[in-house]
Amino acid sequence: MCGIIGSVGRDGETLDVLVHGLSKLEYRGYDSAGVALTGDGLQTRKCAGEIDDLRAELEHEPPAGVVGIGHTRWSTHGPPTDENAHPHQDCTGDVAVVHNGIIENYQSLRDELVAAGHTFESDTDTEVVPHLIEDALADGAGPEAAFRSAISKLEGSYAVAAVVDGTEAIFAARNDSPLVLGIDDDAYYLASDVPAFRDHTDRVVYLEDGEFATLRADEWIVSDGTGETVEKAVNTVDWDPEETGKSGYEHFMLKEIHEQPRALRQCLRGRVDELAGEVDIGDLADLSPTGVQFVACGTSYHAALYGAQLLREAGIPAQAFLASEYATATPPIGDALVVGVTQSGETADTLSALREARRRGARTLAVTNVVGSTAARECDHVLYIRAGPEIGVAATKTFVSQLAALNLLALGVTNCPDARETIAALRELPSDTQAILDDSTAESVAEQYADASAYFFIGREHQYPVALEGALKLKEITYKHAEGFAGGELKHGPLALVTDDTPVFAVVTGDDATATKLVGNVKEVEARDAPVVAVTDGQSDVERYADEVLRIPETHPRAAAVLANVQLQLVAYHTAARLGRSIDKPRNLAKSVTVE
Numbered sequence: 001m002c003g004i005i006g007s008v009g010r011d012g013e014t015l016d017v018l019v020h021g022l023s024k025l026e027y028r029g030y031d032s033a034g035v036a037l038t039g040d041g042l043q044t045r046k047c048a049g050e051i052d053d054l055r056a057e058l059e060h061e062p063p064a065g066v067v068g069i070g071h072t073r074w075s076t077h078g079p080p081t082d083e084n085a086h087p088h089q090d091c092t093g094d095v096a097v098v099h100n101g102i103i104e105n106y107q108s109l110r111d112e113l114v115a116a117g118h119t120f121e122s123d124t125d126t127e128v129v130p131h132l133i134e135d136a137l138a139d140g141a142g143p144e145a146a147f148r149s150a151i152s153k154l155e156g157s158y159a160v161a162a163v164v165d166g167t168e169a170i171f172a173a174r175n176d177s178p179l180v181l182g183i184d185d186d187a188y189y190l191a192s193d194v195p196a197f198r199d200h201t202d203r204v205v206y207l208e209d210g211e212f213a214t215l216r217a218d219e220w221i222v223s224d225g226t227g228e229t230v231e232k233a234v235n236t237v238d239w240d241p242e243e244t245g246k247s248g249y250e251h252f253m254l255k256e257i258h259e260q261p262r263a264l265r266q267c268l269r270g271r272v273d274e275l276a277g278e279v280d281i282g283d284l285a286d287l288s289p290t291g292v293q294f295v296a297c298g299t300s301y302h303a304a305l306y307g308a309q310l311l312r313e314a315g316i317p318a319q320a321f322l323a324s325e326y327a328t329a330t331p332p333i334g335d336a337l338v339v340g341v342t343q344s345g346e347t348a349d350t351l352s353a354l355r356e357a358r359r360r361g362a363r364t365l366a367v368t369n370v371v372g373s374t375a376a377r378e379c380d381h382v383l384y385i386r387a388g389p390e391i392g393v394a395a396t397k398t399f400v401s402q403l404a405a406l407n408l409l410a411l412g413v414t415n416c417p418d419a420r421e422t423i424a425a426l427r428e429l430p431s432d433t434q435a436i437l438d439d440s441t442a443e444s445v446a447e448q449y450a451d452a453s454a455y456f457f458i459g460r461e462h463q464y465p466v467a468l469e470g471a472l473k474l475k476e477i478t479y480k481h482a483e484g485f486a487g488g489e490l491k492h493g494p495l496a497l498v499t500d501d502t503p504v505f506a507v508v509t510g511d512d513a514t515a516t517k518l519v520g521n522v523k524e525v526e527a528r529d530a531p532v533v534a535v536t537d538g539q540s541d542v543e544r545y546a547d548e549v550l551r552i553p554e555t556h557p558r559a560a561a562v563l564a565n566v567q568l569q570l571v572a573y574h575t576a577a578r579l580g581r582s583i584d585k586p587r588n589l590a591k592s593v594t595v596e
Ligand code: M6R
Pocket: 297, 298, 299, 300, 301, 341, 342, 343, 344, 345, 346, 347, 350, 393, 394, 395, 396, 473, 476, 591, 592, 593
């Protein structure tokens, strides 16, 4: 979703820092971009389209200044036009503002401002902010006080940054939308996400809801709503800037798929003891839940479905809920532990669900990738999945790391009957995943079916979430219709859609009764002439009914889910590549969905 970058102290380089920062935020998804610099007058440039369109715009008359803010916008109020792009300005042109989130009371504020004589140039909710600052300045407030006055009138979610002509400072505030400061020896940065300034510094300060920041060339100050200075810890991020580059891969998604063995190793490092048949998840082992409710969205919801099954297998009642539904139609929680599964830790729906659970007195746990994220800070407990930064909008390595981490959680808080076997399989996951990456024939399968009219994915038990995720991955980056089903559900409706032009991907692992039932489902689609692609470890006889086979190593069914998913990621990637899609930034989608 929208991204913010700000820079103070990089004289002569401010514009480059801003544009570079914006390019690092592209992965969040956006449809317009802009910058504002001050120092030699306030100059703003913005346009609909991509960062390259903005670069072209900047070439004519590059703005200069010692202080600047930049923004990538993902439309919520009004279409992606030049006018709606950020930064937004007041009537005098002395104030420029960028904003992530949604200002819920913007219409009434706008009505009041228009009635008072202000002229608006855009459809956005954001534009009320520079006009509110303008009013406060006109009333005699200094720039910082004017900014605070404007923020005090806002309701909703926001990360806001503003610059005022004649003042070499950035003023910022956050509520429900992430904002982080970058601290360097001779410069300060501000961003919605660390990659925006990670090339310049690894020292960061995370703002909390309700906090303000003021950045000047010689100081950074964080304060609360009353203006009291807040002492903040300076953290060090533990990943390299190169991790946010493509390292020679054509797309971030492909790079991230290939990073999965390492991501899994990182997730498991120091947490599994194969000899003892135990996992070490620190204090989380003391959680001893009598019930678990997972809340999550999208890919993370599929991980949550899988996690709930693991806990149920160990005798703990557990359910996965779509966070957006849970937040408004919250089920009885009782003593359940509420677990938010969220790669970014910033997904608004998941945060809402977790907040509702907390409001009702529940204990909460965040399973997340991002240290210092809102979910990590707001929940009572955190389990980091340690996947490293994921740039591609399509979640890949974070999904497999979520699955691995949820195994650790299930093993750590329950007396899992087959803990030793599961741990042994987890230990093999990185090398088993590498084996798939080395030998997969997914590219030729993808080429063969790239023109199909629709795609179906079926699985049962552990492989059901994998089927759902296979379909989501394919649809989001190919723009083709794809659905995942529990194998048993096929004949209750979806079978009507199955034809010789709808490949069915069947995830069949093991050779137990569940596998036999899924092979039965495969026969049902084969009888309707659908091409069948079996993702299998070769233990069942599914290959007899399959047109194509994607092999995974034999392993425990829980680990098989991770491996089958890797094959389906590759199918989605190669199909999208074949169709020439925008793989890393699919249309209409954002990496981090920070609005409900
Ligand atoms: O950051 P989160 O894990 O909370 O994100 C939730 C979904 O928006 C996300 O998983 C989305 O479905 C994926 N990017 C799809 O690949």
